[in-house]
Amino acid sequence: MTSAVKSRRASMAERRPSMAERRPSGLNSRRPSVIPYLAGLEKPVLPTLPSKCDVLICGTGLVESILAAALAWQGSNVLHVDANPYYGDTCATLTIEQIRAWCASVNDGSPGFHGFSKAMLHIPSPHKLNSRDYGIDLTPRLLFAKSDLLSLLVASRVYRYLEFQSISNFHTFENDTFDKMMSTKEEIFVDQSINLPTKRLLMRFIKFVLEYELPEGKKIVESHMNENFVDFVHNIFHLSPKQVNEFCYTLGLSPMPKISVPQGLSRVRRYLISFSVYGDFPTLYSKYGGPGEISQGFCRSAAVAGATYKLNTSLKYYDPKTKIAYLNDGSKVNITEKVVCSPSQAPGGSKNVPKMQYEVTRLISIVEKSCKEWFAEGENAAVVVFPPKTLSTMNAYPVQAIIMGSGTGSCPDGQCIWYLSTIERGERARKDLQAAVKKMEESILRESEDGGFDVELSDNDVAIQANGNVSVINSVKLGKSFKEFVPREKLKYLFKLIFTQTTSVAPFGVVSNNVFEKAEETEHIDAGPDEKVIYSSMPSTEISYDGVVTEAKVLYSKIVGSDDDFFDVDFEDEDEDNANTRNIDDESAIADDTEEFQSEMAFEL
Template sequence: MSATVESSRKPSMAERRPSMAERRPSVQTGRRPSVIPHLAGIEDPVLPTIPDQCDVLICGTGLVESILAAALAWQGSNVLHVDSNPYYGDTSSTLTIEQIKAWCANVNLNTPGFQGFSKALLYIPRPDQLNSRDYSIDLTPRIMFVKSDLLSLLIKSRVYRYLEFQSISNFHTFENDSFGKMSSSKEEIFTDQSLSLATKRQLMKFMKFVLESESAQIAKELEHYKSIPFTEFIKEKYKLTPAQINELCYTLGLSPTPNILTIEGISRIRRYLTSFDVYGTFPVLYSKFGGPGELSQGFCRSAAVAGATYKLDSQLQSYDSNDKIATFTDGSKVKVTERLVCSPSQAPANAQNVPEKKYEVTRLITIVKKSCKEWFF
C-alpha cells in the first residue's frame, strides 16, 4: 500500500539555476551572531582544492548533514562539507535519468557511498522517447507536513527563498489492484458511502481521541498502552477492520512498518490531522523541483553563503582520531580541529558506530505517459 500523488513536468534544477560551485570560507573576524541575515549571492568560485585545516568536516550532503553544515557555518565555524558523489543530496538526491542509470550500476556493484541501497533495477521500455533532463527523480521521496519543525526551520533560516512548494490535499492508497481515496476529514468520513454508520462513529471517536491526545487525561490513559503495538490498540479500542487500520498506519501515519508502538502511532496521526487548515485545506507540501534533495541543496547554499567550503567527488578513506587527520581517496588530507561528522552511506570501510539498518523499504518509482486522473475516484 502506498500514498500516490500526481506530478507534472517541471524545469530541472539545472535549468532554473546554476549549480553550487565549490568555494572557500570567507575571512573570519569573530563568531557570527545567532541571527541569520538575509541570504545574499554566492561568492565567486575558487579552485576545487581542499583546505589544509577546518573546524568541522562533514561527509555527505543529505538533509541532516546539510542542515548541520548551515547551522555551524552561520555560527562562525570553519566547515568543510564533502560528498563522494558528483551531486548533492547523498541518499536523498534528485537525479536525471542518466544519473539514475549510473546510480543503479553503483548500487549493484556495492560502490562505497551507496551502502544504503540494494537490488536497484531500472526498466525503460522506450528509451528513445525520454529526454533525461526532462525528469527529476527522487531517490527517497518525502513530503513535509505543515505542522513540522522542518517547515519552521526553513522559514527561520530563510532557506525557503530558494525553494518552491506544491500543496497536496488528497491521499490515495493502492490495494487489491485498485486505487482508493483516503477519508481523512469529518466531511469525507460522513459522505463516504463505503463505510457503515458504526464505522463512521468509531473513526470520529478515534480522530477526537488523537486531537486531544496531549491533554492530561488522555496522556494518562495512553500510559496503559505505551508498550502495545499501535495496530492492536486501534483494533481493541475502536474495533476497526484490518483495511482501515492499514490506512491509518501506512497512509496517514506514513509508517514504514506496522510494528510501531501506540504512542508513536498516535503522534504520527496527530501530525497529519493538525496540519490541515494552517495555510489552506491541505496537510502537506512537496518541493516542486526535487523533494529532500532540493531542500539539501537549499541548506548547502545557505552554508556556502556563510563561508562553508564544498567539494564533491571526494570520498573519505580514513580518519586518524589521534592526529585528527582525514585522508581522502585522491590522496588529499585535512586536519580537523573539532569534529568529524559522517553520513552512514559515506563512512569508510573500517568505520565504527555506523547505525544498524532495522528494516528495509521496497520502493517503486514509475514514469507514466498519460494523466493518472482516471485511476482515481
C-alpha cells in the first residue's frame, strides 16, 4: 500500500469519527471505508462556526442529510450540526462501544436521544466482541432497485461514495416452514412443483399488479377500493392464503394486516418493478451500514457544495424575533432562513416537538453462525417475514427481519446480524420478536446441521431426521418443516439489543407528501427554545427507504417555497472525459440510456 493511501486514512479519521471508530481488528479483514476521500474538495472541519448561515440543520439523520445536500446544491448556505460525536443521528451505524453508550444515553433520557426508549442490551460474558468489527444500524432499511432514493443517489452522484450489494432472497415463515417466494415470470416458468393452472393464476396476478394503473385495471381497483388487500387477492385472483401472505407481507413488506387494496398493490408492484433493474434481484443495501452510510454520503455531497459541518454540537435555543440560534458551545448564529431540527435533538424544554404516537420495536441479535443457508448464492443478506398469526404468540402484526451476514461488512466472518422489527406496541411487541428469534434459531440450526440435511436430495428422497423420524422432504432446502426437529447444537448469541422507537409518521401504504405534512401538523408557535423551529420526523416504521426522499422534499419546500429545483444539479464538467469517444453534445445526454438498449437496431440500406 502506498503512503498516499495511508495518509488518506489518517485524514479520514479526523473527518469521519464514526468510520474512524470502526477499524477492523484483523489485518485485511475488511476495507476500512468505502467513501473515497474527496481530494481538494472537502472542507476541513472548522474549529469555530460561522456566525451566519441561511439554514441551520440539527441532526445528521438521513432525511436531514439529504435536505442539507439539496439545499447546499441549490445555493443555500447550510450549517449542519449533530449533538453526537458521530454522523447519522437516529439512523447511525454504530460500533459495539458506541451502542453501549447509546443505550445508556437512551435510558437516562439524555438530550439528543428523544424518541428512543426502553433499550435493553445483553452481551453474554465472557465476550469476544471487538467493538470496531461491527457496524450496527439503528434503523436498518432495504433499498428497492426502482425507487426515488436510488434515482436520487444516481442523480446526485452520491452513489459513488457507496458500495451496494444485492438481496434476492425473501423468505416467508408459515406453518413452521421458511419458504422462498416464486415471484418472477422466470421462476414460475421453471418451477416444477406448481401445476399449470396455479402458474396461470400467479402470473395473472403479477400481470395485474404491473398494469393496474391502466384503465381496465383501474376500474377493478376502484370497485374494491376499501376492501382489505388480502381478501381482495384471495377472492378475485383465487390465490391460496399462503400465496396471498407471501405477496402482502413478504414481497410487499406490509407492516400491518389490514392494508387497503391500492396500498397493497403498490407495495407488491414496488417489488416486481424493482426486479431486473440492475440484475436478478429486487433490493440492495449499502455495504458497511445502511442509512448511516447513505446519510454520510449525502453529508459529503453537501460539504462539496459548501455546507459546514460540526459534530458534538446542539441547538440550545432559537429566537425567532432576532433570528439568532444559540448553540451548546456558546456560539451564536444568525439565521437568514430557517432552523430545522430532528426531534431526537430537540433543545431541552422544547414545546413544539411533534407528537409521536406510533411505535416500532427492534430486536438486534448477533449470532455466532454465518447463516449463509438463507442467502442466495454469492449474496450476504436475506429477508425473513413472519406474517400475522404465524408465531406462537399469535402475533397481530407481521415481524420483519433483515439478516446481514459477514459479507455485508457489518460483522466478522462466521457471525451474522439479525434485525427484527414490528409495529406492535409495548410488551406484546417484545414477545413477538422473541418468538420470531426463536423460530429463526431453530431454522438455522436445522439448515446448517451437518450430515442430516446438507446432502443433496432428489425430489423423492426420504431422510431420517435427527430425532429418528422418517419424513419425505422436497428438494427446496428452506421449505422443510422443522416442527419435530431437535437440534444437536445450541446457537450462540453474542449480542442482543432491544429497544422501542416512537415516531409521528403513521405506517403508510403509499408514500405521499401528505404522510409527512400530517406527521408534523402542529404549528410551532408556542413560546419556548424551539419556537418556529421546523421539525423533521423520527424515522418512519417502514422497512424500506420509501418516504425518505418525500420527507426531504416536504422540508425543502417549506424552506425554498417549492421542490421544483430539488437536486436539479448539472454535473456537466465531469463528462469531458467521455467526450472523445462518445457523442459530444450535452443535449443528447437527455436521451435515456435504457431506452436506447430497448430500441431496435439501426437498419440502413
